[in-house]
Amino acid sequence: MHGIKKWFGTFQAVDDVTLEIRSNEFFTLLGPSGCGKTTLLRMIAGFELPTEGQVLLDGTDISRLLPNQRPVNTVFQNYALFPHLTVAENIGFGLKMLGKPKSEIDSVVKDMLKLVHLEGRGNNPVTQLSGGQQQRVALARALAPRPKVLLLDEPLSALDLKLRKSMQMELKRLQLETGITFVFVTHDQEEALTMSDRIAVMSTGTVRQVGSPWDIYDRPAERFVADFIGETNFLEADVVSVSGDRARVRLSSGAEISATYPDGVTPKGKVTIVVRPEHARLGPPGSGVLEGVLDDIVYLGTDNHFHVKVDGGGTFIVRQQNAKSGPCGFSEQERVSIAINDDVAQILRD
Amino acid sequence: MAKTFSIKRQPGFATIAMFCFFLLYLPIATLVVYSFNSGSSIAIWEGFSLRWFQSAWNNQQVIEASVRSLQIAAVAAVIATACATLAAIATTRTAPYRGLTIKYSIINMPLLVPEIVTAVALLILFSRVKVWTGYSGLGYLIVAHAAFCIPFAYMPIRARLESMDLSLERAASDLYASSFQTFRYVTLPLLWPGILAGLMLAFVISLDDVVITEFVKSGGQDTLPTYMLGQLRRVVTPEMNAISTVFLVISLAIVTLFFFLSRTPQKDNE
Numbered sequence: 171m172h173g174i175k176k177w178f179g180t181f182q183a184v185d186d187v188t189l190e191i192r193s194n195e196f197f198t199l200l201g202p203s204g205c206g207k208t209t210l211l212r213m214i215a216g217f218e219l220p221t222e223g224q225v226l227l228d229g230t231d232i233s234r235l236l237p238n239q240r241p242v243n244t245v246f247q248n249y250a251l252f253p254h255l256t257v258a259e260n261i262g263f264g265l266k267m268l269g270k271p272k273s274e275i276d277s278v279v280k281d282m283l284k285l286v287h288l289e290g291r292g293n294n295p296v297t298q299l300s301g302g303q304q305q306r307v308a309l310a311r312a313l314a315p316r317p318k319v320l321l322l323d324e325p326l327s328a329l330d331l332k333l334r335k336s337m338q339m340e341l342k343r344l345q346l347e348t349g350i351t352f353v354f355v356t357h358d359q360e361e362a363l364t365m366s367d368r369i370a371v372m373s374t375g376t377v378r379q380v381g382s383p384w385d386i387y388d389r390p391a392e393r394f395v396a397d398f399i400g401e402t403n404f405l406e407a408d409v410v411s412v413s414g415d416r417a418r419v420r421l422s423s424g425a426e427i428s429a430t431y432p433d434g435v436t437p438k439g440k441v442t443i444v445v446r447p448e449h450a451r452l453g454p455p456g457s458g459v460l461e462g463v464l465d466d467i468v469y470l471g472t473d474n475h476f477h478v479k480v481d482g483g484g485t486f487i488v489r490q491q492n493a494k495s496g497p498c499g500f501s502e503q504e505r506v507s508i509a510i511n512d513d514v515a516q517i518l519r520d
Numbered sequence: 521m522a523k524t525f526s527i528k529r530q531p532g533f534a535t536i537a538m539f540c541f542f543l544l545y546l547p548i549a550t551l552v553v554y555s556f557n558s559g560s561s562i563a564i565w566e567g568f569s570l571r572w573f574q575s576a577w578n579n580q581q582v583i584e585a586s587v588r589s590l591q592i593a594a595v596a597a598v599i600a601t602a603c604a605t606l607a608a609i610a611t612t613r614t615a616p617y618r619g620l621t622i623k624y625s626i627i628n629m630p631l632l633v634p635e636i637v638t639a640v641a642l643l644i645l646f647s648r649v650k651v652w653t654g655y656s657g658l659g660y661l662i663v664a665h666a667a668f669c670i671p672f673a674y675m676p677i678r679a680r681l682e683s684m685d686l687s688l689e690r691a692a693s694d695l696y697a698s699s700f701q702t703f704r705y706v707t708l709p710l711l712w713p714g715i716l717a718g719l720m721l722a723f724v725i726s727l728d729d730v731v732i733t734e735f736v737k738s739g740g741q742d743t744l745p746t747y748m749l750g751q752l753r754r755v756v757t758p759e760m761n762a763i764s765t766v767f768l769v770i771s772l773a774i775v776t777l778f779f780f781l782s783r784t785p786q787k788d789n790e
Contacts, residue, residue, distance in 0.1 A: 217690055237693040244694045250687040254709045263705075264695035315696065 183209040184220075185375035191319075191353060192368075196345050198354045200362040200386075201372035202398070207355045210372075211321050214353065215244045227318060238267070243312035244321040248328070249304050251296040257307050258283070258292035264315035282310040285344065302333045306340075313348060320345075322354045326361065338364050359399045363387060371395045388446070391432040392519045396444045403445045403486050409437045409517075417517060419443060422482045425459035429515035442518045447489035449514035452476055452500060458509035460486060464502055474498050478508060552768070555761035562758055572762035582763060585747035589727055592658060592743060596665035597673070597722035603666070604673035604718055605711070612681040613689075628671045638668060639735035646736060656738050664736045665726040672725045673718035676778075680714025713781045720778045724771055 184206040191197045199207040212218040214225055216237035225233040232240050243264065251260050261282050262275040270278075283289050286306035291299070296307055305325060312320055322341070326334045342365050345352045356362055362369050363383040370380045371394075379391045390396035393404070407419035407429075416428045417437045431437045455461060465485065466477040476488040486508055490498070500506065527533060555573070559566030576582050607627055611620065630638065646660045688710070692702040730745045737746065744767070748760055 215694060217694075237690070238696045238698055242694075244691070246687050246691060248685070248687060250685065250691040252688060252691070252706060263692070263697075267692075267696040267698075267701055267705075311695070 183375055184213070187223075187372075187375075187377050189370060189377060189380065191351060194349050194351055195367040196342065196352045196354065196365055198356060198362040198366040198369045199372055200356055200359060200369050200398075202357055204374075205372040206375040207357075207372050208323060211244075211323055211353065211355050214319065215242055215321050216240050241315075241318045242321060243315060243317040243319075244323060245308050245312045245325045247323045247325060249308040249325075251304055251307055251311070253295075253297050255296065256292065257288065257294050257296055257299070260296055260307055261292075261310045261314050263311060268315060278314050282314050285313070285347070286310045286340075301329055302337065305329065305337060309341075309344065313344070313350065316348075317350065319351045319353060322352060324356055326356070327358075334361075341365060363399070371398060373398075388514075389430060389432070389516050390444060390518070393442065396516075396518065401447055401487060401489075403447060403450070405443050405445065405484070405486075405515075407441055407443050407517075409439060409441055412437060416513075419515070419517070421459060422480070422484075423460050427459055427510055427515055428513065429517050430513065431517040432519050435517070435519050437517045442520075443515045444518060445486075445510055445515050447475065447487040448473075448491075449511050450486070450488045451509045451511070452478075452488050452490065453507050453509055455505045455507050458507035460508040460510075462486065462506060462508065464500055464504045464506050467498065467500065467502055476500065476506075478506060480508075548768070551761050552765050554758050555765040557758045557761075560757050562756055562761060572758040573766070575757075576759050576762045576766075579759070581742075581747060582744070582759075585742045585744045588658070588741065589743040589745070592661050592665055593723050593726040595662050596669055596726045597719050599662070599666040600669035600722045600726075601673045601677075601715060601719040604670050604722075605677055605715055607670070608674055608677040608681050609707075612678060627674055630668045631671045635668070635731045639732045642667075642732065643735045658741065660736050660738075661733060661741060661743070664732050665729060668729070668732060669722035669725050673722040676717040676721065677711065677714045680711055680717075684710055717778050717781045720774050720781075724774050724778075728767070728771070 187206075187210060199210060201207045209218060213220050213233070216232075216235060216239075220233055223233070224231050227241070232242075252263065255263070258279050262279045265275045265278060279292065283292055286309055288303065288306055288310070291303070296304060299307065305328075308325065326337050326341075329337060338361060341352070341354075345365075354362075354365065363386075366383055368380060368382055369386050371378045371386060373394050379386060379395045381389070386395060387399055390399065390402075396402045396404070405421060407421050410418040410420050410426060412418075412431075415430060417431055418426050419429050419437075419441065420426050429437075429443050451458070452464075460478075460480050462478040462480040464476060465479045468475040468477070471492070473489055473491045476490070478486045478488060480486050488508060492498070554562050554565070556568050556570065557565055558569030558571060611623055611627070614620070642660075642664050646664075649660075650656055684707075688706055689702050692706045693699070697705060728745055729743075730749060733743050733746050734749070737743070742750065744763070748763060751760060
């Protein structure tokens with residue numbers, strides 16, 4: 171079993187972070203720029219030393235080792251391919267530095283070229299490759315020495331949208347095929363949701379929540395997480411009762427709905443709940459739990475966003491898929507009611 | 521397109537530019553032309569001939585001085601470039617610290633100190649050393665030349681190091697390269713054009729030095745420039761022009777090579 175735990179105290183960029191990354195998982199550090207996610211990654215790689223705390227790999231403290239002494243490889247944001255070497259020499263660089271015999275290097279390089287679909291390009295200078303191809307060389311170069319952990323520092327940010335989508339699939343496939351632990355850094359929530367087994371959402375040097383993509387999206391623990399990932403509605407509510415892992419809350423309209431709450435919290439008094447726009451439905455007045463006036467309809471092709479001015483203040487967004495072709499059946503300034511599906515509301519910690 | 525300001529369209533620009541080029545290159549052009557003069561005057565054209573090139577080629581003193589110049593320049597340039605490379609790495613591959621700017625200044629100081637001051641200082645120093653050691657060979661000239669060539673070699677190497685992507689060295693160390701291996705397999709190959717450029721610049725600078733050589737040399741240690749200076753004091757023949765022309769061609773060739781080598785960093789970025 172392999173796990174990394176880190177404690178960083180009083181570090182400017184990373185403030186007292188403890189994380190356990192499991193073996194063979196695709197783990198993502200997600201957060202806005204400046205949240206410390208890249209610093210964290212660089213400490214695993216060895217380019218930065220933690221002021222306090224430890225980086226443990228399989229129970230061994232590696233936090234004071236030089237980058238070349240750690241069985242960890244990095245895919246850099248700008249790829250950092252060696253411009254004076256060919257594709258094959260780039261991929262074989264790590265093994266060559268480890269002093270592996272030439273025959274072994276050649277066969278690994280061949281396998282790697284195949285793995286990233288660059289067969290026959292081994293003798294090309296890397297400077298002649300396209301952005302997507304360079305990206306794949308960078309991946310192959312980092313995977314070739316079979317590291318215990320592969321670190322990826324926003325490697326897709328320089329690619330255009332289409333290429334980025336196909337590289338997301340590619341990365342996930344590589345991770346499954348090689349069985350290597352991937353630690354991926356990104357500020358793109360969609361990237362994180364698509365690829366990860368687990369996500370750590372970071373903000374201002376601290377980890378706000380760790381969980382599966384579903385946990386992070388559907389069961390955000392706090393306002394920052396809910397706000398950062400996707401679109402969401404925040405509602406003020408009063409806790410009526412708590413039973414098991416559910417709580418009854420009363421909305422401003424007086425209606426009661428059931429809501430889940432994060433671990434380690436006993437909801438009471440005034441709380442904030444979140445409801446995703448796609449988890450609510452629009453209906454005729456009186457049919458739902460919140461009443462209001464339809465303020466704006468935004469047509470997005472695949473679905474409509476209904477901006478509802480809720481009686482008693484605030485705006486609530488409802489998102490409905492355009493399953494059928496034709497008008498949506500509602501018009502602006504109409505009085506409507508919002509129904510909230512069961513078990514979709516989540517109480518926030520803060 | 522709206523007219524933007526362009527110096528090229530100002531009245532008289534072409535005239536002034538041509539005049540400046542004329543002033544700059546007329547003397548050199550005259551020198552080159554008269555090196556092909558068949559007569560023995562450097563002012564009266566008597567016909568085309570290569571006799572002065574031949575005469576220079578057959579002049580034992582010219583050959584000896586040339587060989588000496590090349591020897592000194594070659595050895596001094598290599599020493600200067602080696603020192604400059606180490607200095608450049610030390611000053612660019614470090615976190616900025618107090619006193620780094622002072623170090624830059626100290627390395628570049630020889631560019632600012634009047635040459636005559638360096639010359640006199642070296643003369644005094646070396647005369648002492650000569651007394652102590654009894655050695656009076658070319659070593660003094662080589663050391664002197666290496667010293668004033670260091671900043672010239674330093675500049676292109678430092679420029680190259682500063683334009684280099686630091687994440688390359690980081691990537692190498694991430695891929696299990698020790699710091700020596702990183703230098704050997706990544707930094708050095710990428711730095712090579714800069715080192716060659718520095719080497720050539722140092723070579724050219726050493727080759728045409730007069731002031732310091734004149735002060736430091738012992739008897740019979742004339743380099744080509746000091747030999748020519750000595751000859752000009754007596755009688756001036758187109759032989760001097762011929763030697764200068766050859767000198768010019770060699771320098772131009774080296775500078776052209778320097779230009780092409782120092783252009784490579786931009787190519788890498790494409």
